[in-house]
Amino acid sequence: MIKVLKPGFYTSVQDTGRTGYRHMGVPVSGAMDIFSAVLANRLLNNEDDTAIVEITMTGPVLEFSEPTHIVITGAEMQPSLNKTEIPYNRVVRIKAGDVLSFGKLQKGIRSYLGIKGGIKTDKVLHSRSLYVPVTKTARIQEGSTLPYEPFKGDIENLIEIKIDNDFLFDSLIKVCPGPEYDTLSENDRKRLENAAFTVSAQNNRMAYQLEERLSSNDFSIITSATIPGTVQLTPSGKMIVLMRDCQTTGGYPRILQLTEKSTSVLAQKRSGERVDLQVLQQHITS
Incomplete structure (x- = not known):
């Protein structure tokens, strides 16, 4: 024992x-x-x-x-x-x-x-x-x-x-375009590819929020499947990265999907730490 x-x-x-x-x-x-x-x-x-x-x-x-x-x-x-x-x-x-x-x-x-x-x-x-x-x-x-x-x-x-395991403590987060990635404006897509983001104080085993926002939007989807690493976009433009204890479905657009390695990298980040997104080419379909 x-x-x-x-x-x-x-x-x-x-x-x-x-x-x-x-x-x-x-x-x-x-x-x-x-x-x-x-x-x-x-x-x-x-x-x-x-x-x-x-x-x-x-x-x-x-x-x-x-x-x-x-x-x-x-x-x-x-x-x-x-x-x-x-x-x-x-x-x-x-x-x-x-x-x-x-x-x-x-x-x-x-x-x-x-x-x-x-x-x-x-x-x-x-x-x-x-x-x-x-x-x-x-x-x-x-x-x-x-x-x-x-x-x-x-x-x-x-x-x-x-x-x-040095990659765990780097800022690089690799992501794939999610099922609703194409709903983003061209400006928001460029911002995702060329800007750093900051881990919010709102982070736990369920989800990590990022401080910086994309454009406000009125996108909505039928409640659809989510998995750890799914990045949801709220109407206010805030990005929420779902983690291991996340819900199984959600109604916010799923704009990105972290790779499994990148989910581990994010899990080692604290409030106020920087992450740099790298958007890969392959899309995740619903």
Whole structure:
């Protein structure tokens, strides 16, 4: 078991999300930065969809009751084991009684704790991802426990390797034209391709808003499907980027669609940070 001594700002259990239930209005959920979550699992020789711990802004304090191996990926939060700093993107051995804590946030906003064999909380609709009301809580609570299976063996390739995740902390966001992209004026299309945007204070697991606006409009569409990474345009010209806990349908024009990698990049951005959109050629159809 992992005992949660302190939960941190927003710490939750996630995996690659729950699929097959969007027709019932159930969001995908899952790790916001899917690249870092999958990386942690692959370094541990876990399956990609193994449940990990997503840590946002400030880290938790966690005590391990059994031996295992862990990996920390994503945002840099000065992780320490028994008050001794440990590296990112490296497998670290854990003994019974070890305490993991985190320091000051240095880069990015979300870290991921992978554990050999994964977190073994209950599955709901074939996923361990926390999301209210599908699950009882949205984040872990002080004093709660997270089960895992002890691991005393060795992990193959327990060596230092260079992980290229610098792109997560760049400003470049690659997007494809969405189904309603052609409704934009020529001026707005040029603006999308040649201007920087700023992450608004209105950002969470459901959506990120951008500060700068496009032209006001009276576009409307029949309520249509949306997925994580869909960029909606409101009548006031504000752009809303849907994230992992987003609704499954919406009535605002879907002008852009982030690539999966770019959704991970955006998930590592904080309020006030800049993003530069790069519109690719291929269109996303409805």
